[in-house]
Amino acid sequence: MASLGFLQHMLPSILILASLHACMGDATVPSQLNNDVLGLLVFKSDIHDPSSYLASWNEDENSPCSWEYVQCNPATGRVSQLSLEGLGLKGKIGKGLQNLQNLKVLSLSSNNFSGDISPEKLALPPNLEKLNLSHNSLSGLIPTNLFNMSSLKFLDLSENSLSGPLPDNLFDNCFSLRYLSLSGNLLEGPLPSTLPRCSSLNSLNLSNNHFSGNPDFASGIWSLTRLRTLDLSNNAFSGYMSQGISAVHNLKELLLQSNHFSGSLPADIGLCPHLGKIDLSSNMFTDALQDSLQGLNSLTFFSLSDNMFSGDFPQWIGSMSSLKYLDFSNNGFTGSLPPSMSDLRSLNYLSLSNNKLVGTIPTSLAYCNDLSVIRLRGNTFTGSIPEGLFNLGLEEIDFSHMGLTGSIPPGSSRLFESLRMLDLSSNNLKGNIPAEVGLFSNLRYLNLSWNNLQSRMPPELGFFQNLTVLDLRSSALFGSIPEDICDSGSLAILQLDGNSLTGSIPDEIGNCSSLYLMSLSHNNLSGTIPKSISKLNKLKILKLEFNELSGEIPQELGKLENLLAVNISYNRLVGRLPAGSVFQSLDQTALQGNLGICSPLLKGPCTMNVPKPLVLDPTAYNNQMGGHRHHNKSATSTKDQRRTFLSLSAIVAISAASLIVLGVIVISLLNASARRRPAFVETALESMCSSSSRSGSLASGKLILFDSRSSPEWISSPESLLNKASEIGEGVFGTVYKIPLGAQGRVVAIKRLVTSNIIQCLEDFDREVRILGKARHPNLIALKGYYWTPQMQLLVTEFATNGSLQSKLHERPHSSPPLSWANRFKILLGTAKGLAHLHHSYRPPIIHYNIKPSNILLDESYNAKISDFALARLLTKIDRHVVSNRFQSALGYVAPELACQSLRVNEKCDVYGFGVLILEIVTGRRPVEYGEDNVVILNDHVRVLLEQGNALGCIDVSMGYYPEDEVLPVLKLALVCTSQIPSCRPTMAEVVQIMQIIKTPIPQTMEAY
Template identity: 65%
Template sequence: MMSFLHLLIISAAFISFASFTINGDESLSPNEEVSGLLVFKSYVTDPSSHLDSWNQDDKTPCSWKFITCNPVTSKVTGISLDGLNLSGKIGKGLEKLQSLKILSLANNNFTGSVNPDLSLLTNLEHLNLSHNGLTDRIPGSLMNSGSIKFLDLSENFMSGPVPDDLFKNCLSLRSLSLSSNNLEGPLPSSLSNCTTLNHLNLSSNQFSGNPEFDSGIWSLTRIRTLDLSSNSFSGSIPNGVIALHDLKELSLHDNQFSEALPSDLGLCPHLNKLDFSNNLFTETIPESFHALTSLSVLNLANNMLTGKFPQWIGSLISLEYLDLSGNSLTGILPESTGGLTSLRYLSLSDNNLIGNIPMSLGSSSELSSISLSGNKFNGSIPNGLFELAFDKIDLSRNEFTGSIPLGSSKLHESLQSLDLSGNRLTGDIPAEIGLNSKLRYLNLSWNNFQTRIPPELGYFQNLTVLDLRGGAFYGSIPGNLCDSGRLGILQLDGNSFTGSIPDGIGNCSSLYLLSMSHNSLTGYIPKSMSQLKKLKILKLEYNQLTGEIPPELGELQNLLSVNISYNRLQGRLPSGGVFQTLGASSLEGNLGICSPLLKGPCKMNVPKPLYLDPFAYGNQHKGDQSDHESSKSSKHHFLSVSVIIAILAAIAISIGILITVLLNISARRQLAFVNNALESCSSSSRSVASFSSVGKFVWFDSKTDPDNYCILNPESFLQKANEIGGGVFGTVYKASVGDDNDVLAIKNLVVSNMISYPDDFDREVNVLGKLRHPNLVSLKGYYWTPKLQLLVTDYVPNGSLQTKLHARPPSSPPLSWRNRFKILLGTAKGLAYLHHSFRPPIIHYNIKPNNILLDDSLNPKISDFGLTRLLSKVDKHVMNNRFQSALGYVAPELACQSLRVNEKCDVYGFGVLILEIVTGRRPIEYGEDNVLILNEQVKIMLEEGNVLECVDVSMGEYPEDEVLPILKLALVCTSQIPSSRPSMAEVVQILQVIKTPITPRMESYN
């Protein structure tokens, strides 16, 4: 309801306008515009008083701030209120400005619907309402005037289909952006009327259908930039329909387009960017693409393309970015690839390419990132390749032989990530590798070097991950590996290392994963290892270590997993820390460790005290007879004490075993999660951020100056009134941040006192800040002080899936099948992005409805991913709560002592999520005398042929031909054997096939 003040202003404006109309004085007609603007202002909240100059006593608004007038007629022609932190609604009044040509209200907080009265502005050419909070549907009459040339409604929350009437009078339209809303349905057929359209951006919505058949979009011959990415468009792009001679940029990524790529795209001579990644395109890359000599970006990644790698690739002389990864391309990489002198980024990973890397590739002087992993390349690595100034080199999982090239000074100064794992490399590690001053990630595992570790590896100043597993290394372990103090992960398993663990291991102050298993190490475990205060995982199994375990290791409060099995250790376990909860599999195979879980002798390093007869002294003055009687009495007394001690010992041991078993069950779950969270280490370079004594907000928008976001009182955000939720890792608050008072969500990390080092926090949070996907809650920035860490994310207004499924108020309708499927597909896409777009993959570990947030159109956004990366110390209570809250979603391998898990544990959680969404039931339900496990019940009902009886009846009608295969998919995802579960990329494809008409490809999944 409008306030009394607003009514008073509107009334005053109307009376003023009426008086001048009655007097008929045309010279005072500009006051009509004054009254109109004041009425518009009455609907606006202006906390910074930007509109104070808008005074009702003025006869003309031409002197007002943000207003532009025609100097001849004194009529208002432009209103530009961008970024003024205005809120409220776009109300009435503007329709009086009949000479208005430009209206820009972008980057504010306007809410409500778009005022249909804007269609009465008959001369309006430029309308920008982007980056607000507008909702509801787009008025079909918005462009009725026929004068609009530029329309931008992007970054709002508008929903529903685009009305067909919107484009009935669009002959003047040059640029249209509806991106990043919640629009859905097919495109209207009237879009083909916009024959003068140059720029069209419909990305990041939920549009569906075939855009050609629905709207005739390819007939818009004047299109220069077309972005349909991140929707649900499907179908093929047939040849003969693209006559887009002026086309410069075409983005169709993250949709469901299928069949062959259109060959007539090669007829677009001005095409600069072509991104068809993450679709279902098949067949070969058209030969006609060789004519795209202006192309700088070609991204066809993650489709189902086949055939030979294009030998004409060298003809794309302007190419700067080439990504053909995740397909099934065969053949060799041609020499002409080296002729791409402008190429900066090259990714051909996960194909079936063979042969040698062409020597000519060493001539690509601009190349800074190359990924050829997961192919069958062979031969040696060209020396010239290591002469370039690379940031990242990934040649893993191929068949390369020979030695590692020496590398040039350019490479040593720039290289940040080097992955040569999973090849057949031999020979020495070049000493020059220690000159790579920026190197953060080095993986040489699973090769056949047959050499020693060079001491130069200790020269790295920024190295955080060193992986030498299974590399056929021998000799002693250099004592200077951790001289830099930055190393976080050191993995030396499966080699032939001898000698003792160096005392210098205590210098690894940042180490949180230390793994030296399956070697031939001897000697004692050094006491210096107790200096590793951040250590979480210690794996020393299958060596020849001797002596007792240093008791000081029990003081490592962060240590959560230890495996010392199959050595020659003996004696007591440390009395503190994790050692009191170790299971038998972590201790067995030693000489004699003292543990109630182990059979066999308990061997100590010191001699045991002799038994002394308490009656042996004090009776020496008696004769033989008395000695004999005393001896009998003594033996009888000793027997009674022994029996009592034995009984007490048996009781104590039984209680100890019971407690240990219970602790192991809990600890194994904790340890499995943490160990594999640590495996998820990114080699991405971190951005530089400054930290002041009071802390600072750091934003990931490169256009934002962090110095504008100093916060003197960050606790002001953390008021109880602003609290909107919480979880294991912290409490979430709704807050306005920055000069523009953007409404965002702020998570106050409950474990903030465990994060002590800004470099560690900055490094990990920058990795998360780079994640951008429509189905992830984006991390906008962060705030750091030693005592307080805040994460700033998108604010998702519609709560969690948990509430929609299990805590829905009676007034709220149940989720329809359409929305449930949308939630499943979006969640799957978000997980696939985390798993397949990063190496190592980012694993969530806690997929459940509480962590699936929903926007206004019920689009899912995964939250709480990657938070374990931020913790330098994971509190056991926090980890235990995390698993308690995820009961029923935890994959079996997470409770396994071996702790060898991967991203398939997320697939298991997603399978449980499918069942929960389809059935509306919780994964585990407790009855009076039984426990119901959802996936077991669904499996039984499927075998009995009545599985549809478990479907949630509250959602109304549903297509059986979609629900049944999705239930089958859920059971495959929840297989007890991780390798039997599909990848999330395969899950996405299966879901997309289920949603489309039956094809031979779909039948293969049934």
């Protein structure tokens, strides 16, 4: 409003000034200059300038050439360049700039401009050569006629919210274009066939969108022979890379990561002598590497991780002497590493994890003096660790999950200063933990678990100043826990399970002020649980099971408000549980095997570890007074007291029973009353909807799309598109179809609801669907629009290319590979994040009620997308009884309280369903399975196996390799989520936290390393 007032005040002066100059023929200040002034002031009036950067722009000037951020051509005096990067400007760009007829460079990047960029809303000068609108909040489609492509040399629209497909004729006249970036938007569909006409293009960046199809390398991308940078990463491109890349002779960067490219690499890829960076990670490339690759002598960055390459590790790798970054992890390479690895003298990063490499780690790697990160995890290397590697300035060493033997090298002074992460877990290492380990001043992550060290815990562990993770599980350690283990105060994760540690838990453990996971289970620890643990305010997980701890649990532990999980089973503990925190919701598995813990879940005795009270003889004093008469009176009194006690008990019982009966009668009457709603109420509601629909502006029988400026008219008979051939699934609420929309072939999923008799009011339907359409999250299926008539309602959502989790888990053809553990965990974590968003980002929370594999959809990268979350809210608002009845079909997934409508239903229903989903994903089995003679309830089956110590027996072996230290905690989390008591289940936000701890037990301070 302030800018409009300013413009209204300003325009008369501008118009008068322009008229005077036109009448007088003033040669010193041509009238054209006023067009520049007017255009810039109109542009300014449409935006908000919170920091007053444009204060120098005012109507008192005859020329804008002295204004901040404006440059003029000295020959013509016209504005030639406008650069407003990073000024925090807000609002719409508008049409004022079209007056700047001589403008060549326009840069509005890194602001907060919004709105779409259609010609109706935005008008640009005709002869622009450079246009930069990146890092704003622009939305909508990219139109064909917004830019004059014949003059543009530089176009950057990256990091906005532009959506939809690109017009096929967008690049008809792009002969001058040298730089094009559309990255970081929501663009989709195939690449325009006119793109190869941009023959002068040097840099093409289309990364981080939803483009699909095959870029048609042979006749498309490879025909852009002047390309130096090609970035198509993080899209959904697929197909083979055909030969012809050698024609792009000057190509320096080839970035195709995170797509669906397959097949082998083109043989001529090694004929691009200037290539300095290749990233083909996270695709589906196969076969062995081409020998021609060894000709890439300029290559400094080479990543092929997360593909399906096979064959022997290239013995010619040493010829790439310029390499600084090499990542071949998560493939199927075989063979051994060549001694020529020592020729990679510039190598800084080396990751070959999770392949099938054998032999020993070459000692020649110690000649790579610049090496900073080395990851060889999950191969079959044997032999000892080359001591020379511990003389380098390494920051990260990951030699875990292999077959290494020998001892841990002591390390050098250079390593002491540089090392931040050391993971030697799951090997066959022996010997003492070197005392020098305490000198690693910057070490933050130390994992020596699952070895056979047969060593004491060295006191030097307390010297660490920055250590956040200490994992020494199952390493044959003995002796006591050092008292100064937490002297630094930075330790966040302490895992000492499965050793032979003795003595008591040191009281100094309370100094671990940053600790949020402490696991000391399966040792021989004795003594009492220290009260000092109550000082650990950040503690989330406490595991003390299978020790010899005795005494009572300190009541002070009930003050730990952040505690999520506790296990104190199989010790010698007695007495009451702490009154607060998570202790009151622990299940039997977390308590059993103790001497006398007081809990209704345990059948054993309840033992209080306190001295017996002193009891005096109540008759002693009166007996001295001659007491036989009093003795009889006392006996009579006792009987009277007993009679009075019994009478009170009976009264309480009868009263309680009466209240329960009365409550049942009242609830029954209310339910009956609700079912017999008077006809005049139904008629009134129907009349309201009908009259409202007739008077409203909403169009019945029209497709409404939220993300489009104009929704396309629907075909007169929608049933013709929703046919059996396009059907892709059927759920609780209706049938789902895969439908292309419009000429561009944009694919969406359309659900035809089966509840037309419930949804009667178009306005209500429109309002609720639009609210749910705003529920956007990477792990939710986006609701894009709807179609409504009284007879048929359709919901339009995004289409998930990889189908449902149900099809990948239970309906997988034998020719299709099973889900890996990495993908399974990714799906679980994504689902948890999506549910947490629904539960915690909306008031009231959105409850799904129906979490199961068929409602978890997967995109091209196996990211989980929760579907049908909108339907529960939409239908619950209209008829809860219908919704409740429909959910009974989800046998095995439904929380117990959903079957009893008298209980309060909340987000914990979804937590229960998520727990069942975990069990299903980890085991590969359905939640309920019927045999010839029995019925297997998956929840109970897994719980029994866990109690018997045989949890690995229920894990789906088809997924191949899986880390036990991730799978087992996930299974236990599932059992907590499926507790019969809703209050005992964690929230979904807590579930996300726990899963992140399980996946990467490294605090956020370690994420950069």
